[in-house]
Amino acid sequence: MRKDKSSKKENAINNVAEKIKKNVKHEKKPKTSSSFEKKKDLEQLYVYVVIVSQQVANTVLKLLQNIGSSAQFVHNGRGTAPNEVLAVIGAKDAKKAVINAFVSEDKLKLVQEELDIFFSVGHKNRGIAFAIPLSSIQGVRMYKYLTQTI
Numbered sequence: 001m002r003k004d005k006s007s008k009k010e011n012a013i014n015n016v017a018e019k020i021k022k023n024v025k026h027e028k029k030p031k032t033s034s035s036f037e038k039k040k041d042l043e044q045l046y047v048y049v050v051i052v053s054q055q056v057a058n059t060v061l062k063l064l065q066n067i068g069s070s071a072q073f074v075h076n077g078r079g080t081a082p083n084e085v086l087a088v089i090g091a092k093d094a095k096k097a098v099i100n101a102f103v104s105e106d107k108l109k110l111v112q113e114e115l116d117i118f119f120s121v122g123h124k125n126r127g128i129a130f131a132i133p134l135s136s137i138q139g140v141r142m143y144k145y146l147t148q149t150i
Contacts, residue, residue, distance in 0.1 A: 044105040045134045045146055049098065050115065051077070052127035057097035060127075063118060067111050069101040070148040102146045103131070 048069070050060055057074060064072055079086075079094030086094060103111050108131060115129050137143045 042143070043147065045137070045143075046103050046105065046108055046131040047134060048101045048103045048108075048111055048129065048131045050101070050127060050129040051096055051098050053124065054095045054097045056125055056127075057099065060097075060099055060115075060118070063114055064099070064101045064103075064111065067103075067114060068107050069103050069111070070146050072099055072101040074099050104147060 048064070050064075052060055054076065061072055061074065075098040077096040077098045079096055081094060101111075112129075112131075119125050119127060119129075137146065
């Protein structure tokens with residue numbers, strides 16, 4: 001008798017569980033909002049590369065941050081000129097900082113102007129800078145991170 005009661009309970013529980021599963025499967029999910037691309041105009045991003053001596057790297061980083069660069073990465077490097085050549089041109093060492101910064105298209109011209117002024121101010125502020133356009137980025141979340149819209 002107990003087995004009959006327990007099996008009846010199990011059957012009832014299974015029936016209820018099946019009904020719940022069916023209802024959940026057929027429930028319509030609310031429509032999600034339109035995609036990020038439709039909501040916001042996507043701006044062209046550039047990787048702006050600046051190579052300067054390590055002595056002035058922090059100044060360049062602050063300059064890029066003040067302009068609105070969303071992310072900067074610094075790598076240490078070393079120039080390829082021999083010590084004899086460095087002595088002739090008056091350069092003491094070949095330690096360099098390679099700065100990669102992400103800049104949106106609307107801020108690109110401002111970054112170029114500010115770095116042009118920075119490079120012309122003093123002989124310690126020598127370096128090279130160039131921009132590389134990004135043709136694609138994997139994922140909307142990465143784009144939002146790089147453009148500081150997340």
